[in-house]
Amino acid sequence: xxxxxxxxxxxxxxxxxxxxxxxxxxxxxxxxxxxxxxxxxxxxxxxxxxxxxxxxxxxxxxxxxxxxxxxxxxxxxxxxxxxxxxxxxxxxxxxxxxxxxxxxxxxxxxxxxxxxxxxxxxxxxxxxxxxxxxxxxxxxxxxxxxxxxxxxxxxxxxxxxxxxxxxxxxxxxxxxxxxxxxxxxxxxxxxxxxxxxxxxxxxxxxxxxxxxxxxxxxxxxxxxxxxxxxxxxxxxxxxxxxxxxxxxxxxxxxxxxxxxxxxxxxxxxxxxxxxxxxxxxxxxxxxxxxxxxxxxxxxxxxxxxxxxxxxxxxxxxxxxxxxxxxxxxxxxxxxxxxxxxxxxxxxxxx
Amino acid sequence: xxxxxxxxxxxxxxxxxxxxxxxxxxxxxxxxxxxxxxxxxxxxxxxxxxxxxxxxxxxxxxxxxxxxxxxxxxxxxxxxxxxxxxxxxxxxxxxxxxxxxxxxxxxxxxxxxxxxxxxxxxxxxxxxxxxxxxxxxxxxxxxxxxxxxxxxxxxxxxxxxxxxxxxxxxxxxxxxxxxxxxxxxxxxxxxxxxxxxxxxxxxxxxxxxxxxxxxxxxxxxxxxxxxxxxxxxxxxxxxxxxxxxxxxxxxxxxxxxxxxxxxxxxxxxxxxxxxxxxxxxxxxxxxxxxxxxxxxxxxxxxxxxxxxxxxxxxxxxxxxxxxxxxxxxxxxxxxxxxxxxxxxxxxxxx
Numbered sequence: 015x016x017x018x019x020x021x022x023x024x025x026x027x028x029x030x031x032x033x034x035x036x037x038x039x040x041x042x043x044x045x046x047x048x049x050x051x052x053x054x055x056x057x058x059x060x061x062x063x064x065x066x067x068x069x070x071x072x073x074x075x076x077x078x079x080x081x082x083x084x085x086x087x088x089x090x091x092x093x094x095x096x097x098x099x100x101x102x103x104x105x106x107x108x109x110x111x112x113x114x115x116x117x118x119x120x121x122x123x124x125x126x127x128x129x130x131x132x133x134x135x136x137x138x139x140x141x142x143x144x145x146x147x148x149x150x151x152x153x154x155x156x157x158x159x160x161x162x163x164x165x166x167x168x169x170x171x172x173x174x175x176x177x178x179x180x181x182x183x184x185x186x187x188x189x190x191x192x193x194x195x196x197x198x199x200x201x202x203x204x205x206x207x208x209x210x211x212x213x214x215x216x217x218x219x220x221x222x223x224x225x226x227x228x229x230x231x232x233x234x235x236x237x238x239x240x241x242x243x244x245x246x247x248x249x250x251x252x253x254x255x256x257x258x259x260x261x262x263x264x265x266x267x268x269x270x271x272x273x274x275x276x277x278x279x280x281x282x283x284x285x286x287x288x289x290x291x292x293x294x295x296x297x298x299x300x301x302x303x304x305x306x307x308x309x310x311x312x313x314x315x316x317x318x319x320x321x322x323x324x325x326x327x328x329x330x331x332x333x334x335x336x337x338x339x340x341x342x343x344x345x346x347x348x349x350x351x352x353x354x355x356x357x358x359x360x361x362x363x364x
Numbered sequence: 365x366x367x368x369x370x371x372x373x374x375x376x377x378x379x380x381x382x383x384x385x386x387x388x389x390x391x392x393x394x395x396x397x398x399x400x401x402x403x404x405x406x407x408x409x410x411x412x413x414x415x416x417x418x419x420x421x422x423x424x425x426x427x428x429x430x431x432x433x434x435x436x437x438x439x440x441x442x443x444x445x446x447x448x449x450x451x452x453x454x455x456x457x458x459x460x461x462x463x464x465x466x467x468x469x470x471x472x473x474x475x476x477x478x479x480x481x482x483x484x485x486x487x488x489x490x491x492x493x494x495x496x497x498x499x500x501x502x503x504x505x506x507x508x509x510x511x512x513x514x515x516x517x518x519x520x521x522x523x524x525x526x527x528x529x530x531x532x533x534x535x536x537x538x539x540x541x542x543x544x545x546x547x548x549x550x551x552x553x554x555x556x557x558x559x560x561x562x563x564x565x566x567x568x569x570x571x572x573x574x575x576x577x578x579x580x581x582x583x584x585x586x587x588x589x590x591x592x593x594x595x596x597x598x599x600x601x602x603x604x605x606x607x608x609x610x611x612x613x614x615x616x617x618x619x620x621x622x623x624x625x626x627x628x629x630x631x632x633x634x635x636x637x638x639x640x641x642x643x644x645x646x647x648x649x650x651x652x653x654x655x656x657x658x659x660x661x662x663x664x665x666x667x668x669x670x671x672x673x674x675x676x677x678x679x680x681x682x683x684x685x686x687x688x689x690x691x692x693x694x695x696x697x698x699x700x701x702x703x704x705x706x707x708x709x710x711x712x713x714x
Contacts, residue, residue: 174686180654183663223607226628226649257573259609260628278576278610299576304530313533336524 021151023084026326027214027250027271027293033363035318035327035355036083037348038153040254041334042076043088046341049075059104063093069139074146080345081352084153084214085143087207089136091157091218092165094203097132100124100166108170115169116192117177125166125195128202130209137210144211151214153252154207158219159196159237166192175224182233193237201244208248216252217241217270223257231264242269252295256333262287277332281317285324293326298347300331303339307346314347318355322362329355371501373434376676377564377600377621377643383713385668385677385705386433387698388503390604390624391684392426393438396691399425409454413443419489424496430695431702434503434564435493437557439486441507441568442515444553447482450474450516458520465519466542467527475516475545478552480559487560494561501564503602504557508569509546509587516542525574532583543587551594558598566602567591567620573607581614592619602645606683612637627682631667635674643676648697650681653689657696664697668705672712679705 020028022036044050050072054062062068072088092110096102101113101124114121130137144152160178165171167178182189204215219238222230242251253265254274266273266288273292275284277299285294298317302310314329321327329351335344370378372386394400400422404412412418422438442460446452451463451474464471480487494502510528515521517528532539554565569588572580592601603615604624616623616638623642625634627649635644648667652660664679671677679701685694 174651174683176651176654176686176688179649179651183652183655183659223628224651226630228630257607257628278573278607280576280578299529301524301526301529301574302533304526305533309533333524336526338526 018149021083021149021213023151023153023328024213024250026328027252029293029326031293031326033356033359035329035351035359037329037351038082038084038086039076039080039331039335039344040086042080042082042344043072043086044335045337046335046339046344047075047079048341049079059090060093060096063089064135066135066139066142069135070142070146073139073143073152076344077147077150079341080348082348084151085147086153086216087140087143087155087212089155091161091220094128094133094156094199095125095162095166098126098128098199110165111170112166116163116166117181119188119191122191122195125192125199127195128199130202130206133203133206136206140207140210140212152212154204154212154215156200156203156215156217156241158217158222158241158255159193159200160222160225160234161218161220162196162200163189163192164221175221179225179229182229186233189233190237193234194240197237197240197244201241204241204245205248208245212249214250214252215245216254216274219253219255219265222255222261222265223259223276225261227260227264230261235264235268238265238268252328254295263289266292272326272328274330275332281320281327282323288324290325293328294321294324295328295330296321297330297332300333300336300339303336303343307343310343310347311350314350315354315358318351318358319362322359327359368499371433371499371563373501373503373678374563374600376678377602379643379676381643381676383706383709385671385679385701385709387679387701388432388434388436389426389430389681389685389694390436392430392432392694393422393436394685395687396685396689396694397425397429398691399429409440410443410446413439414485416485416489416492419485420492420496423489423493423502426694427497427500429691430698432698434501435497436503436566437490437493437505437562439505441511441570444478444483444506444549445512445516448476448478448549460515461520462516466513466516467531469538469541472541472545475542475549477545478549480552480556483553483556486556490557490560490562502562504554504562504565506550506553506565506567506591508567508572508591509543509550510572510575510584511568511570512546512550513539513542514571525571529575529579532579536583539583540587543584544590547587547590547594551591554591554595555598558595562599564600564602565595566604566624569603569605569615572605572611572615573609573626575611577610577614580611585614585618588615588618602678604645613639616642622676622678624680625682631670631677632673640675643678644671644674645678645680647680647682650683650686650689653686653693657693660693660697661700664700665704665708668701668708669712672709677709
């Protein structure tokens with residue numbers, strides 16, 4: 015073991031931050047980078063996610079370019095479902111398409127427990143990534159049970175999640191059986207990543223914001239909680255969804271160390287809802303990446319000041335990097351955060 | 365003038381409700397009805413919206429079928445833009461497509477003031493609709509400046525409103541010029557409907573929920589306020605957007621009598637944010653229309669109980685009727701509200 019200082023991301027996640035300010039970007043690995051688009055030519059998404067060499071390269075690209083404080087494991091939210099044998103594909107312009115959507119108890123048979131042998135390519139990729147990363151931590155990731163369930167029940171992306179909500183309300187027993195299987199899959203997929211060297215993990219509940227708090231608490235929170243419980247205290251954990259203004263308090267109860275916040279709720283207000291025992295992550299509006307630099311820079315500073323009111327802050331966007339983003343803008347944001355962040359945090363703390 | 369009692373919708377909107385509970389459904393006129401789909405065969409959306417006979421028939425269909433307490437004027441949010449000469453079309457599966465998006469000051473020249481002569485077919489349609497409606501009120505509608513601006517700036521529907529937010533942040537003067545023109549158009553379009561016989565109006569700010577409160581207050585609220593100010597106290601007014609959990613208080617400040625609430629915020633909580641001087645409208649989750657009837661009916665009752673805590677309540681969905689809805693379910697909901705609503709409200713009031 016070396017005696018290197020704790021990386022800024024891990025310090026922030028565990029509320030030992032001081033004035034350091036770590037930054038990474040959701041979807042930093044991907045479509046906004048020309049080197050990514052070049053590498054992906056001729057390779058389908060799910061094939062890229064199953065190829066250790068491509069996973070390694072794509073995960074590293076934004077770290078090399080932007081000097082962010084963490085790598086995010088390149089994968090897709092449905093990858094573990096594919097790995098256990100669910101018949102699905104990712105269709106360009108549409109998203110995941112499930113061949114046999116889950117509508118009955120018999121449909122659950124597709125969802126066998128995920129074992130490390132299903133995703134040996136992930137273990138292999140992460141080992142080589144952490145070798146190259148050195149002190150920079152790798153964040154692992156998985157989709158949360160509700161979001162995975164929505165894809166499986168709807169058969170693909172959905173605007174209103176009507177079939178999903180209908181199952182949740184009309185057949186809660188089937189719903190809970192489905193989510194128990196998905197919680198095992200999410201938890202086991204994260205555990206594989208941790209065992210291979212990921213030093214933090216993020217559970218993405220992309221669509222949770224479609225739910226009223228009551229439904230979230232009754233039918234979703236117990237399953238997300240069981241994912242975090244299955245990980246114990248192995249590594250710091252992050253829990254994120256979009257449009258979760260009404261859900262931040264409930265999502266915090268699932269047990270993560272950090273709650274990610276979209277751009278709609280200022281981080282000081284979000285932190286008050288999330289509680290003093292958790293760090294926050296976020297939350298620059300990704301749409302502002304197109305704004306003139308001086309305007310954008312001032313918004314970055316506002317996020318830093320608001321985040322300084324939380325017991326820990328990891329800078330990020332409030333959602334993923336849009337594909338049309340100029341990557342140089344992301345690099346400038348990282349530079350700004352590293353140069354001005356400590357001073358702004360210190361001043362805001364007074 | 366007759367001495368008929370005030371219709372339940374208007375009583376609720378003006379906080380003189382008692383235990384009556386009016387109900388209508390956003391998008392009740394439209395795609396969920398087989399008689400609508402039959403009537404629309406061979407007619408493009410914008411042609412239907414410019415034909416007084418079709419407007420009349422489509423507006424009346426759900427009133428005849430469901431016995432709702434209000435008709436909603438059948439139109440499209442971009443219709444007034446088309447009427448003043450903006451080159452646009454509504455493309456099936458996509459939505460509005462603007463030929464020359466607004467990106468510069470010169471592009472504003474497309475947006476001339478709306479005058480009643482631009483929409484004579486609306487006046488004609490509404491006069492015949494209110495004749496058939498008798499005591500049932502017609503609700504007029506228009507899009508709010510932000511939502512119209514987003515279509516114009518993006519060139520069509522947008523997931524992230526990135527160009528719109530970028531203009532708002534980067535060139536606030538151009539943004540405000542654009543929105544001042546749109547506020548005139550929205551206000552004048554509503555005034556035409558009121559003058560022809562609409563007895564209430566709803567301003568739809570469909571996309572406002574994409575904004576953080578700070579941006580909403582600085583760059584959107586003043587323009588929505590000016591729409592309501594231009595109407596004076598002519599008729600009761602409703603103000604609605606989706607995903608507005610963080611914005612309800614700010615939206616209430618625009619000056620409407622009623623604030624519409626999506627399904628994410630329970631109506632009692634929403635009312636506390638909106639204030640004791642305003643009624644609320646909403647907010648059954650439209651996705652639950654697919655749930656088994658007994659589950660759905662209990663959710664309808666929950667909405668009624670929560671709404672009884674507000675100074676006025678108009679029952680509605682939290683967003684529009686999904687196209688796949690079985691219209692008989694809507695009819696049953698209306699029956700339930702009319703039979704059980706007064707008792708549930710009286711009991712909840714104790």
